[in-house]
Amino acid sequence: MMQYKLITVLITSSLLSGGVIANEDCGCDFTLPSSHYAFDGAAQGIMPGQTLCLAAGQRGPMKLSNIHGTASEPVVVKNCGGVVETIPYHYAISIQQSSHVNLSGTGDADNHYGLRLGGTLGIEKRSTDIEVNNIEIYQADFAGIMAKTDPTCESDTQAGNFTLANLNIHHNWIHNTQRGEGMYLGYTGHYRTLVCDGVEQKVYPHDLQGLRVQHNLVHNTASEGIQANALSRDTLISDNQVSLYGQDPFAVYQNNGIQIGGNQVVLENNVINTGSGNGVIAIGQDIRIKNNTIINAGSYGIFADNRPAEGTQMGQAGLPHQYINNTIIDSTEEGIRSYVRLTYGANLVWGNTMINDGQPNQYGAAKFIHYLNNDVLRDEQNNHHIIRN
Numbered sequence: 001m002m003q004y005k006l007i008t009v010l011i012t013s014s015l016l017s018g019g020v021i022a023n024e025d026c027g028c029d030f031t032l033p034s035s036h037y038a039f040d041g042a043a044q045g046i047m048p049g050q051t052l053c054l055a056a057g058q059r060g061p062m063k064l065s066n067i068h069g070t071a072s073e074p075v076v077v078k079n080c081g082g083v084v085e086t087i088p089y090h091y092a093i094s095i096q097q098s099s100h101v102n103l104s105g106t107g108d109a110d111n112h113y114g115l116r117l118g119g120t121l122g123i124e125k126r127s128t129d130i131e132v133n134n135i136e137i138y139q140a141d142f143a144g145i146m147a148k149t150d151p152t153c154e155s156d157t158q159a160g161n162f163t164l165a166n167l168n169i170h171h172n173w174i175h176n177t178q179r180g181e182g183m184y185l186g187y188t189g190h191y192r193t194l195v196c197d198g199v200e201q202k203v204y205p206h207d208l209q210g211l212r213v214q215h216n217l218v219h220n221t222a223s224e225g226i227q228a229n230a231l232s233r234d235t236l237i238s239d240n241q242v243s244l245y246g247q248d249p250f251a252v253y254q255n256n257g258i259q260i261g262g263n264q265v266v267l268e269n270n271v272i273n274t275g276s277g278n279g280v281i282a283i284g285q286d287i288r289i290k291n292n293t294i295i296n297a298g299s300y301g302i303f304a305d306n307r308p309a310e311g312t313q314m315g316q317a318g319l320p321h322q323y324i325n326n327t328i329i330d331s332t333e334e335g336i337r338s339y340v341r342l343t344y345g346a347n348l349v350w351g352n353t354m355i356n357d358g359q360p361n362q363y364g365a366a367k368f369i370h371y372l373n374n375d376v377l378r379d380e381q382n383n384h385h386i387i388r389n
Contacts, residue, residue, distance in 0.1 A: 026080035026107055028053035032062070034084075041067035041075070041098065048100070049073035053107065054115070056082030061119065062093045069100035074131065079107035079114035088118030090141045096125040105134035113173055123147035123167070126156065131168040142180035144221075145169065148187050151203040153196035159204040163232075166210040175219040179250045182218035182242070185211065186230040188261075207232035208262070213240060220244040223254040225272070231262025231284065238268045245275035246298065256281045257297065263318070268292065278303045279331065285318030285343070294328045294335075301328035301354070305339040317342035320377065325351040333361050334370045335385075341375035349380045358387035 029050040032039050034057040041064075046052060048069040054062070056079060069075040084105075086092040095101065103121075105114035113136035120140045123130050126149050137144040147167055151158045167185065174182040187205030194203055208231050218225040218240065225242035228235065237258065246255025255277035260267060261284055268290040272279045279294035282304045294301045308317035320343040328335035335354035340347055349369065356367050368385045371378060 026053050026078070027051055028080060031055060031080065034059040037061060038063045038065070039067070040065050046075060048075065051076045051078065053078060053080035054084045055080060056084055056108070058085050058087060060087055061089050061091050062086070063096065064093065064101075064103075065096040065098060065125075067095075067098040067101050069102075071100060071129070074100040074102045074129075076102045076104060078102075078104045079111075082108050083111050083114055083116055085116040086118050088139050090119055091122055092117035092119035092137070092140075094122040094124060095127050095130060096122075098127045098130070100129045101127075102131040102133070103135070104131070105136070121145045123164075124149055126162050128162075128164050129166045131170075133169075133171045135172045137172065137174045138176050140174075140177045140180070142177070143182070143184035143223075144174035144177050144180075144218075145172075145183045145185070146180075147183075147185045149206060150187060151192055151205045153194055153203065157203075157206070159206055162206045164206055164208050166212075167208065168212040169216060170212065170214045171216065173217045173219075174221075175217075177221045177223070179222050179248070181224040181227045181254075182221040182245075183213065183216075183226045183228070184224075185213070185226075185228040186261075188227070188229050205230055208235070209233050211235040211237075213237045216240045218242045218245070220247060222246075222248040223250055224259050224277075225257050225275070227256075227259040229259075229261035231260065231265055233264040235260070235262065235265040236268075238266070238270065241271045241273070243271075243273040243275075245272075246277045247275070249276070253277070255298070257294070260284070260287065263287075266290070271295075272297070279328070280304075282321065283307060285320070285340075288322040288324070289326060290322065290324045292326045294326065295330065297328070297331040297333075299331070300333045300337045301331040301335040302326065303337050306341065306343065307339075308342050312342050314342050314375070315344050317344070319343060320345050320347040322348040323350075323352055324348060327353045327355070329355045331356070331367060334365070334367050336369045338370075338376055338378070339372040341372060341377075343377055346377040346379040349378050349383060351382045353384045353386060355386045355388065 257272035
């Protein structure tokens with residue numbers, strides 16, 4: 001409690017410790033000095049619509065917990081008086097048991113990225129409705145941003161009892177991850193097998209709903225640039241630039257530009273440039289991949305599958321995909337390879353352009369568009385294969 005008492009004293013004074021920042025300059029209701037590593041919103045009594053400021057300067061990792069705003073009045077957490085930089089560590093900021101929080105690096109007009117985090121930004125322990133913007137994240141030991149709550153024996157962590165909703169990640173710069181992804185969003189895998197009260201059981205992870213990932217720069221990641229899984233509805237991933245992905249993946253096939261798993265996803269207007277795996281891998285149904293530019297993919301430009309269960313009949317495997325107006329340049333394998341089959345309606349493959357040197361792939365086929373078999377229903381229009389001289 002001594003730390004929190006000190007915070008309260010500093011808030012009521014005219015200046016932060018060291019006399020460098022006036023609270024009124026940033027509109028702070030609470031301020032976390034650079035010497036402090038934790039803020040508990042419940043203990044401090046922070047209310048919807050209030051602002052928690054992080055004092056400028058170098059600091060260690062931070063845990064922000066029990067902070068709750070509302071949809072119309074989020075709690076804002078931002079830098080004040082300059083750049084906040086965390087010393088490189090396993091994690092930089094951990095947001096826990098919080099909702100309707102905007103973590104923002106916009107507290108200093110002279111710095112576009114006012115928060116500079118030398119480690120992972122974690123959004124965990126049933127946190128939801130979080131906005132993250134104008135933050136630089138570098139040299140994370142694993143992923144740059146990790147947003148998920150692993151299912152445990154506690155029922156409130158499991159599917160049906162918790163949903164990570166309205167996660168909004170925009171205008172950030174993430175680079176040089178050491179082992180993992182630029183962004184790791186949602187739980188990977190259908191379930192975990194745990195022993196709960198002496199009984200082995202399967203526990204299922206939460207969904208992501210209303211995910212927004214827009215206008216981010218993701219560069220030089222060990223594994224995927226952006227990975228988002230357990231997507232159940234209303235996902236938009238757009239206007240991002242992902243480059244040098246999959247440079248040192250921690251496991252095989254963890255080396256794609258953008259990986260999405262789930263349903264009702266729009267992936268559009270992204271530039272995905274140079275990596276060891278697929279430019280895009282999309283697993284699920286009702287996925288729309290539009291107006292993306294994919295350059296120098298180490299495998300397929302776009303690889304897609306819906307993985308229908310054995311015994312699925314035609315028309316029973318959910319909604320089809322759309323691949324529309326994508327430009328795919330110099331992928332090592334085909335520009336588009338689709339295994340999305342047995343769908344209710346045809347996959348739309350319209351207006352895509354593949355540009356390459358005309359050399360065949362490893363199977364002797366043109367690096368253009370390939371389908372698993374005739375179970376992949378498709379409507380193809382105005383696709384072009386341009387061979388460079």
